[in-house]
Amino acid sequence: xxxxxxxxxxxxxxxxxxxxxxxxxxxxxxxxxxxxxxxxxxxxxxxxxxxxxxxxxxxxxxxxxxxxxxxxxxxxxxxxxxxxxxxxxxxxxxxxxxxxxxxxxxxxxxxxxxxxxxxxxxxxxxxxxxxxxxxxxxxxxxxxxxxxxxxxxxxxxxxxxxxxxxxxxxxxxxxxxxxxxxxxxxxxxxxxxxxxxxxxxxxxxxxxxxxxxxxxxxxxxxxxxxxxxxxxxxxxxxxxxxxxxxxxxxxxxxxxxxxxxxxxxxxxxxxxxxxxxxxxxxxxxxxxxxxxxxxxxxxxxxxxx
Amino acid sequence: xxxxxxxxxxxxxxxxxxxxxxxxxxxxxxxxxxxxxxxxxxxxxxxxxxxxxxxxxxxxxxxxxxxxxxxxxxxxxxxxxxxxxxxxxxxxxxxxxxxxxxxxxxxxxxxxxxxxxxxxxxxxxxxxxxxxxxxxxxxxxxxxxxxxxxxxxxxxxxxxxxxxxxxxxxxxxxxxxxxxxxxxxxxxxxxxxxxxxxxxxxxxxxxxxxxxxxxxxxxxxxxxxxxxxxxxxxxxxxxxxxxxxxxxxxxxxxxxxxxxxxxxxxxxxxxxxxxxxxxxxxxxxxxxxxxxx
Numbered sequence: 001x002x003x004x005x006x007x008x009x010x011x012x013x014x015x016x017x018x019x020x021x022x023x024x025x026x027x028x029x030x031x032x033x034x035x036x037x038x039x040x041x042x043x044x045x046x047x048x049x050x051x052x053x054x055x056x057x058x059x060x061x062x063x064x065x066x067x068x069x070x071x072x073x074x075x076x077x078x079x080x081x082x083x084x085x086x087x088x089x090x091x092x093x094x095x096x097x098x099x100x101x102x103x104x105x106x107x108x109x110x111x112x113x114x115x116x117x118x119x120x121x122x123x124x125x126x127x128x129x130x131x132x133x134x135x136x137x138x139x140x141x142x143x144x145x146x147x148x149x150x151x152x153x154x155x156x157x158x159x160x161x162x163x164x165x166x167x168x169x170x171x172x173x174x175x176x177x178x179x180x181x182x183x184x185x186x187x188x189x190x191x192x193x194x195x196x197x198x199x200x201x202x203x204x205x206x207x208x209x210x211x212x213x214x215x216x217x218x219x220x221x222x223x224x225x226x227x228x229x230x231x232x233x234x235x236x237x238x239x240x241x242x243x244x245x246x247x248x249x250x251x252x253x254x255x256x257x258x259x260x261x262x263x264x265x266x267x268x269x270x271x272x273x274x275x276x277x278x279x280x281x282x283x284x285x286x287x288x289x290x291x292x293x294x295x296x297x298x299x300x301x302x303x304x305x
Numbered sequence: 306x307x308x309x310x311x312x313x314x315x316x317x318x319x320x321x322x323x324x325x326x327x328x329x330x331x332x333x334x335x336x337x338x339x340x341x342x343x344x345x346x347x348x349x350x351x352x353x354x355x356x357x358x359x360x361x362x363x364x365x366x367x368x369x370x371x372x373x374x375x376x377x378x379x380x381x382x383x384x385x386x387x388x389x390x391x392x393x394x395x396x397x398x399x400x401x402x403x404x405x406x407x408x409x410x411x412x413x414x415x416x417x418x419x420x421x422x423x424x425x426x427x428x429x430x431x432x433x434x435x436x437x438x439x440x441x442x443x444x445x446x447x448x449x450x451x452x453x454x455x456x457x458x459x460x461x462x463x464x465x466x467x468x469x470x471x472x473x474x475x476x477x478x479x480x481x482x483x484x485x486x487x488x489x490x491x492x493x494x495x496x497x498x499x500x501x502x503x504x505x506x507x508x509x510x511x512x513x514x515x516x517x518x519x520x521x522x523x524x525x526x527x528x529x530x531x532x533x534x535x536x537x538x539x540x541x542x543x544x545x546x547x548x549x550x551x552x553x554x555x556x557x558x559x560x561x562x563x564x565x566x567x568x569x570x571x572x573x574x575x576x577x578x579x580x581x582x583x584x585x586x587x588x589x590x591x592x593x594x595x596x597x598x
Contacts, residue, residue, distance in 0.1 A: 175452020
């Protein structure tokens with residue numbers, strides 16, 4: 001084992017992990033507020049990947065050649081449209097079922113996930129899609145055979161994720177909106193009786209989760225360059241794992257879980273075996289669930305007598 | 306002096322399947338007065354509260370709340386079901402649809418009715434002051450970007466709501482605990498915090514569901530003094546459910562007695578305490594039992 005491979009893999013893992021963390025935020029916030037697992041969230045992320053490609057194509061067609069400006073427009077448009085998707089999914093598929101059994105919205109979520117996958121497959125075709133490489137500069141540290149290579153894109157991914165997480169944390173803890181979100185999370189009925197429009201807060205939660213997924217979608221699409229209508233499934237499951245790992249319902253937990261998952265995946269694949277990296281990731285989940293079911297930063301549920 | 310009643314309940318009926326929890330309940334709550342709703346266990350007292358705050362949808366009946374010059378139909382803002390006749394009247398249909406989509410408990414609160422629950426429902430993981438700030442969200446700067454950037458406007462509005470929260474904390478003797486986590490407070494303080502929080506929504510009327518439950522005699526005495534202060538100093542109408550008869554008789558201006566979902570008596574405390582129907586409801590039917598024995 002060489003030091004430079006280790007550092008390289010740590011950087012790769014951090015990149016992957018921050019993306020998982022961004023998507024995990026959507027799972028963890030929705031779970032926190034209405035106690036359901038939004039299985040369609042991975043597919044919202046997939047939709048954002050398509051939106052990224054479409055908006056890059058459209059903006060390039062209209063002659064925007066400056067790459068930073070192009071990316072900025074792409075991010076804004078993708079966030080906006082993906083948020084509408086998230087809002088609409090909640091409005092159509094979950095809200096009518098809110099007062100029914102716990103399983104009903106879960107099944108509805110799985111249905112929504114299939115609807116999104118098939119709708120994108122029909123609309124965009126089943127083939128792999130791609131976006132051109134827009135940013136290909138790299139930092140290279142070290143010389144000869146022993147070097148660590150960091151692409152600009154990796155730096156962008158990590159810093160954008162960190163900044164969005166910090167902004168989100170501030171939003172939840174410092175603003176009035178965040179206060180209402182936390183109140184709704186702790187006692188929805190009481191929040192309603194104090195005049196908080198809880199339906200709107202739930203919608204906002206879905207919008208925030210989708211916006212984070214959209215940021216992840218743009219970043220990953222630029223990073224890997226290719227995607228298809230099925231990417232939402234495995235990425236969604238991984239992000240969900242990250243959310244559970246960190247403690248579902250906890251915001252910093254989602255980010256931490258994402259980073260742990262990303263790091264362990266990349267370290268395992270480079271030092272042990274690439275084929276079994278997913279097995280390792282999910283074994284980690286099983287172990288955590290056995291020994292610390294509430295996750296790393298989650299609070300254990302106290303059963304009241 | 307009380308002119309028109311603040312809250313009017315007329316012909317309220319609530320059925321759960323085949324069980325009638327409330328049948329044809331009618332009473333009024335006067336402005337700036339303490340009205341108590343009493344009755345034996347299972348009489349339907351909490352059901353009345355739940356119908357008022359949107360926890361249940363009343364089967365039939367009217368609930369109207371007066372706030373200044375406005376008269377608010379509580380049943381309507383909670384989102385009532387459509388009726389066939391609505392389709393003939395587009396305006397009615399539109400308002401029904403609007404309240405179906407956007408109505409709910411929060412509008413009752415914004416109309417000026419606050420309530421507490423029999424069991425404590427604080428936001429346990431938030432601090433005491435934050436609990437009160439949530440309740441004041443209608444008067445804070447709600448722009449999330451302003452909060453994120455901590456703009457001067459946001460700070461000003463925060464200062465305003467914090468100072469108002471502190472006023473209520475002082476009234477309730479909770480000032481020293483402002484930054485503690487609400488779930489860690491002792492039981493008696495949690496009860497008071499719950500009332501303080503409800504008051505922070507700036508209500509016309511506050512509905513207290515067994516505020517003295519679980520309090521010791523001294524705390525109950527303090528509470529009764531507090532309720533009297535709310536009425537006299539803060540001009541808030543109080544509507545409460547309570548089992549502690551000493552408290553009820555001591556502070557109420559008007560008492561409504563409910564038994565098996567029916568109003569069996571209503572009037573001033575003195576009349577109620579001597580009313581034979583009330584005594585029968587509480588102690589069992591003395592007429593029959595006493596004479597058959």
